[in-house]
Amino acid sequence: MNAELPAIHExxxxxxxxxxxxxxxxxxxxxxEVRAEIGDIVGFAVPEGATLSEEDRDFIRTQGEQVD
Known part of the structure; x- marks a missing residue:
């Protein structure tokens, strides 16, 4: 998990x-635009320059069938 982001599953x-x-x-x-949307969901601003960790990217890949 990226220190600047809450747990991606949240x-x-x-x-x-x-x-x-x-x-x-x-x-x-x-x-x-995505940082702003994440901020709206979690209730605080996501800092500029925030990035996804490799674990976050792995999570996103497992969710692919829900996006397609």
Missing amino acids: WYPKLSMDAKHALQEETAAIPD
Whole structure:
């Protein structure tokens, strides 16, 4: 888990479909729109430059069938 983000299983299932698709991209940084959406879900701002850990990316891959 990334120290800047709460546990991914707490917020990822609540993201919009567009945000989930954006996180499937293999980019390091979380897009601003997605950071804002995560912040709305968890109740605090996600810092600029926050990134997903490898464990977070693994979790997202396991959720793929829910996005497609």
